[in-house]
Amino acid sequence: MKILLVLPHLKGGGAERITVNLANSLSALGHEVTLLVVKDVGVYFNKISVSVKTIIVTKCKARLDLYSGISALYKLTIHARKSDIVIACLEGWPTILCYIASRLSRKPCVGWVHTSLMSHAYNSWGKSQIKILKSIYSKLNAVVCVSHGSLESFREFVGSDHSRTMQKVIYNSNAYPIVSAPKCSNSETPIVLSVGRLYIKQKGFDLLLEAHKRLIDKKILHKLIILGDGPDKVTLKAMINSLGLSNSVELHGFQDNIVDWYDNSHVFALASRYEGFGLVIVEALARGIPVVTTDCDGPREILSSGEYGIIVDKENVESLAKGIELALTNNTLRDRNSTLGLARAQDFNTDTIVKNWDLFLKEVLNV
Numbered sequence: 001m002k003i004l005l006v007l008p009h010l011k012g013g014g015a016e017r018i019t020v021n022l023a024n025s026l027s028a029l030g031h032e033v034t035l036l037v038v039k040d041v042g043v044y045f046n047k048i049s050v051s052v053k054t055i056i057v058t059k060c061k062a063r064l065d066l067y068s069g070i071s072a073l074y075k076l077t078i079h080a081r082k083s084d085i086v087i088a089c090l091e092g093w094p095t096i097l098c099y100i101a102s103r104l105s106r107k108p109c110v111g112w113v114h115t116s117l118m119s120h121a122y123n124s125w126g127k128s129q130i131k132i133l134k135s136i137y138s139k140l141n142a143v144v145c146v147s148h149g150s151l152e153s154f155r156e157f158v159g160s161d162h163s164r165t166m167q168k169v170i171y172n173s174n175a176y177p178i179v180s181a182p183k184c185s186n187s188e189t190p191i192v193l194s195v196g197r198l199y200i201k202q203k204g205f206d207l208l209l210e211a212h213k214r215l216i217d218k219k220i221l222h223k224l225i226i227l228g229d230g231p232d233k234v235t236l237k238a239m240i241n242s243l244g245l246s247n248s249v250e251l252h253g254f255q256d257n258i259v260d261w262y263d264n265s266h267v268f269a270l271a272s273r274y275e276g277f278g279l280v281i282v283e284a285l286a287r288g289i290p291v292v293t294t295d296c297d298g299p300r301e302i303l304s305s306g307e308y309g310i311i312v313d314k315e316n317v318e319s320l321a322k323g324i325e326l327a328l329t330n331n332t333l334r335d336r337n338s339t340l341g342l343a344r345a346q347d348f349n350t351d352t353i354v355k356n357w358d359l360f361l362k363e364v365l366n367v
Contacts, residue, residue, distance in 0.1 A: 008093070014172075015089065077105050115274070116297050124201075149276075175350060182288030183263045192268075193225050194270065195228055211317050224249045233251070270291070270293040275299055281299055310323045
């Protein structure tokens with residue numbers, strides 16, 4: 001197959017990272033894979049396999065204007081005509097461009113949904129964009145969602161017209177090695193690690209800071225380390241100072257390889273308000289780190305409703321604080337979750353996930 005994957009950029013997000021992994025893996029299966037990146041922005045270009053053809057549409061690093069958008073659509077359509085199938089690898093305007101290009105080129109288009117659309121749409125998009133995308137998602141040839149909860153959210157977002165579109169749940173794959181046994185951190189002070197885009201409306205880092213504050217006030221010794229960049233970095237820094245947490249919270253920005261950060265942590269915490277999957281949870285499980293997460297679509301499925309980790313109420317600081325406290329202080333539970341988590345991480349291995357993609361794309365193309 002000639003497969004065209006489309007992204008707006010290669011910034012340091014989970015969707016961008018998993019798309020590069022998929023492109024590399026599909027290429028390794030023998031497919032002719034092209035990764036088209038609209039803007040020359042990002043940190044993952046050096047992760048793309050030499051066997052994957054990479055196309056950068058524009059050197060523009062700012063928001064696309066009308067002229068740049070039309071130019072991007074024109075180039076995208078040219079490459080769509082040379083492909084068998086087009087995959088829109090991010091929600092929003094990339095899906096709109098891919099849909100139009102697929103219709104102009106008469107090639108099937110697959111939308112890849114990484115989030116809980118109902119929550120994401122009404123937090124991130126305007127009314128006109130929501131209306132347009134509801135219509136487009138119902139007209140795509142197929143949609144791949146990263147969890148069953150994400151699929152239900154997609155169906156709710158689109159409404160009754162969702163039945164026109166082929167639908168499939170394919171989990172994201174873990175690219176990090178799975179350790180044979182949990183590792184012991186070298187840090188004398190217990191470390192709670194959290195990783196994600198610094199976007200409060202989704203990732204809930206404000207809630208995590210407040211939960212951390214409550215534990216510090218209870219004299220539960222630990223350090224909170226947050227990895228990631230995003231639009232709310234300044235806001236979070238101000239919050240850290242206002243809560244008097246500058247000695248116990250560290251922001252280390254985007255990290256290209258976070259294996260060592262996982263291995264030096266005692267607990268992984270995710271405080272998201274909504275989450276389609278939660279790849280960082282799988283990565284933490286693969287390194288034997290016990291997980292505490294809020295009750296979102298993807299994390300709930302990954303942890304099998306609490307079988308492989310601690311799940312707490314969403315947007316509930318007290319519940320989050322109690323979950324982290326339990327993971328830090330109950331050694332028996334922490335050891336149990338670490339061991340079970342290693343077994344669960346096996347379910348997200350790259351070979352299995354890529355075969356699911358390969359079979360589904362062939363189904364869409366009827367080959």
